[in-house]
Structures are given as C-alpha cells and as structure tokens.
Amino acid sequence: MTENQIKLYGVHLNQDDPKKNTVLKLAKYKLVTIRKKIYHCPRKAIILDPFSPIQFSLKDRDMVAKYGIIVIDCSWEQTESIFKQNFQFGRSLPHLLAANTVNYGKWDRLSSAEALAAAMYLSGFQDQAKFTLSKFSWGSEFFKINNFQ
Template sequence: MDSKESLSENVKKLQIDDDDDDNDDTSNNSSSSSNLSDSSSEEEDALPNFNVAMWDFNQCDPRKCSGRKLSRLKLIKTLKIKQRFPGLVLTPTGEKCVSPADREIVTKKGIAVVDCSWARIDETPLAALKPAHGRLLPFLVAANPINYGKPLQLSCVEAIAATMYITGYKKEAKFYLDKFSWGHSFLDLNEEILEIYSKCSDSKDVIVEQTKYIEKEQKLQEDRHNICDFPSSSDSDSED
C-alpha cells in the first residue's frame, strides 16, 4: 500500500485549477493559491495512516465500480486473489460484526474489502481468502446508484467508509465518500445508526443496537402504513 506521503502527492496532483486564463491580479492569485493550499492540507490530514485494500474479482462494470475508482485515485491497493491480508477483512464469511473494538486492528493492519457483484456472490471463492479478522457489516442502507435504498448491498467505498466511521475514523470515512457525487447520501441515510454503532463496546453490543434500530424503523413504517389506511373523516361522515 502507498504511504501517506505518496497518497498526499496524489491528492496534490488531483488539485486542478479550473481557470486556464492568464490573470494579472496578484491578489486574486494569492488568494487562490491560499485556498488550494488549505484544501490540500485538509485532504492530507484526512488521508488514513493505515492500509486500504481490495480483492477485485472483475465481476462489476468498471465504469460504475467504486473500488476501481479508488484504485485510479491511488486510495486503495488491489490484492491478488490468493494474497493474504493481515488486517480487518469485510467478507460475507465473517462471523462477527465490525465494532469499535476493531480499531486497533484497523490502525495497525488496515481494512480490505471484496469487490464482487452481489448478483454473483454465490460463485465468488470467498472462502479462499481465509482472513485472520473477517468481519460483517451491521445493518446499513446503500446510497450508491445501483442499489440505492437497499439494506446491506453496499458498494466498496460505502463498506470501507462504514468501517472507518464505526472504528472512529470519521474524517477518513468522509474523505473517501467525498470522491463520489453521491457519497454524502450514504451518511445522510445512515448517520443516526452509524453514530450508534460507533459508541458500542463490541460486536455483541452492535448486534443489540442493530436489532433495536430495525425494530424501531419497522414500527415507524407500520405506523405510517396505518395512518395511510385510516379512512378520512369525509368518508366516514358522508351521507347516503
């Protein structure tokens, strides 16, 4: 994985000046340079100090794949299919949910995600990865254009950002999501429950809070449905 310094250089390269015309106003140039410098400094500060990686099974449309975009931006390392990863691995074969208790693993060894199609999950050789720290994500709602509004069917960047957020790396999570026009929607949809997860003690606590949240949301939906089905006063009071 590239070091933070290498990632910082990449971020600087992404800083594009939209004004290609010559400008003799030195005060404007100075202000523009200052703004770019501040922006670059903020982005460098948000770069994670740990490895972020993925296994790419080449099952997704490369034009829509968030993992591929992160790779192009040098924000994720692509692993070989049989290559082991020592850190936290987001995989359907995990036996525990991501929790704040995983922060030390993330800090020291990083995060890896499996980039594959949800439609082809059964034919993906996930067992071959044999992660030391396999984890599942708790209930979250997708905001990516392909699976918007669907529970659990997150894109690579959503899964990575959720893990960062839950383990206390909120600034880094936002930094990754900001690379996508729809990224802010993921936090808009999930901020309440992400905050709850981020305050849990361990995986068991996350499951408890997940259950409470789902039950609450189901109750709200039932109440809304009952209100919609309740006959209006004009119907009940109408004369024959």
C-alpha cells in the same frame, strides 16, 4: 496518505462494469491498493465479509490501524461462492442502506467504497471515511441515510 490514515486494499475480481466500479475509482485517487488475490494483502488485515458472525466494531480499531481493511470487490451474485470460506479476520457490517446509484435505498447492498467507509467510520476513522466517499456525488448521502453524522 498521512500517518493517521489506514491502509485500504481492494481485491478486484473483475466481475462488474469497470465504469461503475467504486474500488477502481478509489484506486485512481490512490486511496485503495488493488490486489488480484487476497493472499497478496496483509495477513492480519480485517476482511469485510458479509457472512461473518463477528460484526465490525470499535474493538477492531487497533488491528485496522496496524494492518488495514480489505474489501473483496465482486458481483453481488457471486458473494456466496466468494465468501464460502471463513476468514480468521473476517467481519460483517451492521445493516446499512446503500446510497450508490445502482442500489440506492437497498439494505446491505453496499458498494465496495461504501463498505470500506462504513468500516472506517465504525472503527473510529471518520475523517478518512468521509474523505473516501467524497469522491462520489452520492458519498455524503451514505452517511446521512445511515445516521452516521
């Protein structure tokens, strides 16, 4: 990781098929640091929270650069119970189409890797976002179908 790259954390809750898990694949490439609990991550890192009333934006760039981004890797069926608390630094993403093979073309059903890439892209770290998703055969498709390019 170079000086300009941001830290990425994945709180892995082991609720999905590990063979299809995008955050575990990113961890194999040393692009994401896996944690078992959210309190094992930096306290001021931005947490991707699909229920947050605050949407992720370029305004978050300084916080992202300093503390990083956290994705909570859980099953879509568990999101309401996982995200029932309000996170001080929680941010939602705008409505985006998934390009991953499980949820292709579905609104807001992003994989953890797609969510991280979207947050990086929106906060001005486009190169890191593209490099991160380049590890997946469908990665470039995510940027195309969401008009990020």
